[in-house]
Amino acid sequence: MADGGNRRNVTGEVTKPGVSSRHSLIQYEHAATETCTLMDFMGYGPHIRQARRDAYKTVDRLMTALMCGSATCFTTGSKAEGLTCFLESDIDVMCVDNNVICIEEGVDSSNILKETTILRACSQKSYPGHCILLLERSGTTITTFVHNALCDDGYDHELLSSALYINAWLNFKRTEGAVILDRVGPSTPSTYYGGTLHQDLVHALHLYCPSILTRWAARPRNWPTNNIVQKVVSLGTVVTPVGFKGSDYEHVEWRLCFNAGENVLVNNLTDIMVKVYVLLKMVKQDVLKPRKKEVTSFTVKNIVLWIAEKTPQSLLHERSLFQWLHEGLYALRVAIDTKELPYYMIPERNLMAACALEHEQKLSWIATINDMIEEGPIMILRLPKIRRALIAHPEPLRWYSGRRIEMEMLELIAMNRGALDMDEDTDVIMVAVLTRKADIMKEVRDRMITEGCRENNLHDLYHSMLL
Incomplete structure (x- = not known):
């Protein structure tokens, strides 16, 4: 038996974690709906994703x-x-x-x-x-x-x-x-x-x-x-x-x-699978914290693509967020345990073949993922971005999210105008963009000061809003 007692797995297939009772199922579904709404406020909703693309x-x-x-x-x-x-x-x-x-x-x-x-x-x-x-x-x-x-x-x-x-x-x-x-x-x-x-x-x-x-x-x-x-x-x-x-x-x-094709595949995932992908990337970055790219965002992407291919799309709805997050965590655990994960486009290529995953690190990661699966919806409190958003939810997050998204849209407009070699001093659109960006930063800074924050550096505020 493999370390951690994991079952071996057919290419791309994962076992569905069960929910112990009807009451637990309702709790999972309610938590899933709330988390999806929260993630929309955080900038992971379909409209902002499309605008960025x-x-x-x-x-x-x-x-x-x-x-x-x-x-x-x-x-x-x-x-x-x-x-x-x-x-x-x-x-x-x-x-x-x-x-x-x-x-x-x-x-x-x-x-x-x-x-x-x-x-x-x-x-x-x-x-x-x-x-x-x-x-x-x-x-x-x-x-x-x-x-x-x-x-x-x-x-x-x-x-x-x-x-x-x-x-x-x-x-x-x-x-x-x-x-x-x-x-x-x-x-x-x-x-x-x-x-x-x-x-x-x-x-x-x-x-x-x-x-x-x-x-x-x-x-x-x-x-x-x-x-x-x-x-x-x-x-x-x-x-x-x-x-x-x-x-x-x-x-x-x-x-x-197959980068261009993979762009198309991710952009055609259901909204719920995109959110699972985002949460799994947060797990990779903020919980596992790989030091030598033992697990990457590309690893996580392939897990999500395999799940999407194997699953009837009617099952991928908002209320099932934590079910599919569990699926992704289980598949990640198997990949870490077995050091095997088929590349979605070429299954013969093992994405874990050359990873520098040490034995003790592997055992630690398996134990951590097992704990997260057992925790249920509360697992998301392990993710700093989600935890901070929950503290600010609902009104302060809604207010700040609106300004943060507007700031990003203005920055993307400026990026495109810059690509056209437009001058920020003479181009009407660039001038309007810069003026509105300054207004937003002052507005956010003023509210921060009102609520007791001493930070008033607009340059630092600009960076924090776009990170």
Whole structure:
């Protein structure tokens, strides 16, 4: 038997925790409804999520237009999902080179334009979800970054080194004011505005791999609908410059990613599953507190996607929040215990395979999750953001939430105007935005002072409202 007495589990399936009595069920449902309302006030409701997504899509279009066809840029992660405030987490951006196409083995390349560089993806010697890229044909518009990352494989073939590729981008001069940080996985992180804004930029290549997407689309499922499945398939795949940790070929391996499709999947989850996702991320961040990314938001996302696929959508309603939160916690416990979690897009890839999870840490996390499951709805008091919101609920939270959300919407408008290179001193919209932001901060500061708070620094207040 595994540590903690956990049962082994079929891929993606979790056992439904039961409720002991009708009285307990009513308590669970009431607590679930109240928690959903609270989370809406906190900025996790459907309307604010959609507004955030729309704002970042606008930036994506503007940034792609600036590339003049050479690359496609799009936001990924929590920002694209509409789940975090403006300064709450890093902005994850993917920039995909349009002058290169990678194709899986067996795909005919004769119809690809001569301007395009072709790389053949070979996966026989790589861990599932990873590949090596062999140069099949140099295009007429091959970029310096790709050309300089080519190396000999020892068998008279040229392959594209992921390590050389990302190092070239690390040395590339960014926008004025950007501070380049050390590489993290496939990303080249940077900060702007004195460290206020953090961005993780990933440079990727298009990959055409119909066999993988066809297998994913053909799975029996309750969710998503067929039209969403086809949209995910149409968005395709990219490869990012990072190999499987510990692999003999790590420096030349690339990882298959489906970021654009995953954005669509998360954005088509039911409202209740989005809230489960948010709560599980809070558990990961504020309760488990991983030190070496043993468990990540990506881990949690995959658990939620598996639950959504396996569950009839009629069961995913507001009153069932804690039932599905229990499901997610149980699946997380199994993943930690067994060190196994299939990637939603490529089940053969185990997301826990290379995690640096130590034995004592594993036992501690399993015990903590067991305690949370036993606690029922009161478990959410372990989450600092939820606990603070409960203290302020209902009137102060409702008042502050309205101003905080308005401040964020104004910041997103300013972000889009900035992307259009509008001057904040002459652009009418920018002037109006800045004026209203100042009014909101003064209003919030005045109420804080009235209620006994001595903090009156508007700069600090601005940051706290957008975190």
